[in-house]
Amino acid sequence: MAIRGLLIAGTNTEVGKTHVAAMIARTLAASGRRVGVYKPAASGCLATAEGLIAEDAVALWEAAGRPLTLEQVCPQRFLAPLAPPRAAQAEGRRVDATLLRTGLEPWLAASEIVIVEGAGGLMSPLSDVDYNIDLAAELGLPLVIVAANELGVINATLQTLITARTRAPHLPIAGVVLNQATERPSDASLASNAEELAARCDAPLLATISYGASTFDQPVDWFALATMKPN
Template identity: 60%
Template sequence: MSQTPAKGLFITGTDTGVGKTFVTALLARAFAAAGYRIGVYKPVASGCECDAAGELVATDAVALWEAAGRPGTLEQVCPQRFAAPLAPDQAARDEGRRVNAELLRAGVEPWLASSDLVLVEGAGGLMSPISDEDYVADLAYDLGFPLLVVAPNQLGVINQTLQTLITAASFRTGLLIGGVILNDVRSPDPAADPSVLSNLRELEQRCVPPVLAHVAWEAAEFPEPISAIATMAGAYLRTSQVTPGQAVSTSN
């Protein structure tokens, strides 16, 4: 396992568009309300738009910054920004630039110095390329924070979530896995997608890491007490050494 002391959480997803920013913002708001000094870090963002001054702005970073109470600066929240809506390494190449792999890692240091807890939001899924040399999983491993896996409440989520957990458990010498958060990415319509009624139960039965919460569509706050999330994830990490064979359950 990576040896960096865990003073944060690394939020990843089963894919892009699963609501990582929404869930991370809810977590930031809840932790801040509970009295934590929260740092929020989006190491790199693509698909950014220019503001009135011509500066690229990452809307995801703004959402995290606002939710955490505007700690530090937006530049610290997301120091590497690119315009094209592509994977960061491709977006950088479109601009004749490269993602700075060293800065991906070093950019968290100001937050570690000033925060009780840092929430890091990755780009895309765990195996999304994030620089010429790295996947998101490489950054998560090097930072050493437990993973929270955001999974969309829709057909296919069981397969996607279990694949992500197995990948995390087997990547390099293994990533710490704090748990799974099921997120409603649209208003549930059981007539159109009956799986929305059973996905939570299925994930709870099949995942070894705990399902920590089910976030409802357009939720105004995180659905579980932050203390309960910290306790559940912490207890799991203290008592478990996740291996590929333990990431999923075979008894249902």
């Protein structure tokens, strides 16, 4: 499927992936772009009278200006805070591997660019037969890796890059966003992590985000990054 977009992946869970994806969507929408947002599956959803609500999907939808419907942002939602296949199993359901892919189709005509957010790290299970990296490879959208600014981020980021290069060698990698998801006042690595990532990664450090910030430390042309060609 031919579409301009970016796939936002994390080095792990709880690294601020949704926060960064929403910031990218908001930046693009503010520049006048028609932005689509898609989260193929979400677990740990809220149970409401209207059904399960994925808070990540709501954040993405709001950031993009509420395009299409919230249902189309995240068509597969599960209650348990587990990987989607396990969360689905707890409800006597299965993740629909076909819908993971076809769920993007409504955004093709509606958007100039789509921000796709994965669920967990690249090797987190997405269905009984898929990991996040498998869907990323099929969609072929340039990968933006969100890494938590904390001790251990160098290893986590390099391992994520190695996984991407090994499992999806043709997938373009746009770069890394270093996000301080928690305050961590005693973490001495905060002052040097950006420099270390810039020196050691074979993908560019696109931007950093300070704790609690809603803007990137420098401007990034996200629309241009979405045009990257396969390796």
